[in-house]
Amino acid sequence: MPTPPRRLGVRRRRPAVLAMAAALIAAGGLGGAVLYNSSGQRIAVLALARDVPMGQVLSSDDLVVAHIAGDPALHPLDARDLEHTVGLRATTDLKRGALLVKSDLTSDPATQPGQQIVGVAAKRSQLPATRLQPGLQVLIVYTPDSTKADGATRTPDTMAATVSGVGRADTDGTTVIDVAVGPNDGPRLAAWVAGGKFQVILAPRNAGGS
Template sequence: MTTTAREDRKPGPHRTAPDAGPPVTPPPKLRRRPGLVVAAVVVTALGCLLGAWAWNATTSTEEVLAATKTIHRGEVIAADDIRRIRISDDPALEPLPASAYDEIVGQRAALDISAGGLITTESTTGAPMPPEGKSIVGISLTPAQVPALPMHGGDKVRIIVTPAANGDAPSGAPQFTAAEVVDTAIDETTGNTVVNVLVPYADASVLAARAATGNVALILDSGAQ
């Protein structure tokens, strides 16, 4: 019996030893890097600051007036010449607020205002037209009597007396009146260009009499004259 028990404990021909499997590797220990943690905190803080700055930049705006098209000096500002826009608040700029819209319409441009330009207190004038000591004379001119160039308020011109039809050319220098353009318009009936000019009060009656004859021509001079 003893011998049989010992033989039973011996592995038989069809028995195999149990598979122990691959050795288990312990998980790596994570190393804490304080420098990376600090960098992550700094980046997060910077992101928050940049976000706050961007929010401030987009929300700190004001509504102001700007020109929808080019407005030349001397022109009367119409309702569709200006509009309300929003811009970032900039202390270096001093545009008129949108609340001044009704006050600006009807005033004259004191200087040339480019399309998209901001309207400032220096852009317009409420001074009466014509000013004291001046008169405005309207002259109707055919295409042959006026330069084929656009004229705007403030342009310097001379209105020359020309000889009548079949008349002799003047022997000396022709008479003329120096003037300043206020504005121009096209007469839809005749197709003539009507030029309103500003002249001294004493010259207004003489210029009007000459213009009534039709024997005049307009010369556009340099602004530096």
């Protein structure tokens, strides 16, 4: 029995329908690829290769180039700024893997012109529990006997200073800390240190060296 003409017409149109569907699928995939490429564009930025404490000067070994998707909410330093970033000082504790932003760095030195650097050998009991770092503001309090020879109460002397370097602790727990003080304060602080009667305390964040 011959095939009805209506069924022949359906069969003849089916390849055209399939071809059109394939074209639409291909176009949709192409559009998705274009959308992915435009939204997933990656940029080269600077990140931390290791932890950097506040006050430390950055070296090239501290930095690594990372490739991330561009995001207008993020403002990391461009990888092309690497040369200008090395030699700057950290304004806060920087953690390994974090992206580096402008506010993390400063070109201001830890010490100011004219300041004197004094080495302070301090025992654990003379230091705060918080780890001291270059750039940190401290107060050094002279702690002689609390009373004078005439029986009057002695008021402790205090000197503002900026930590410029921290050595490693000796076997007895003593740590030598380099601090920057005012042009006329170095000899007085050295005398305090020689007598061993002093205490190092953290200064308010706003406090500056004298």
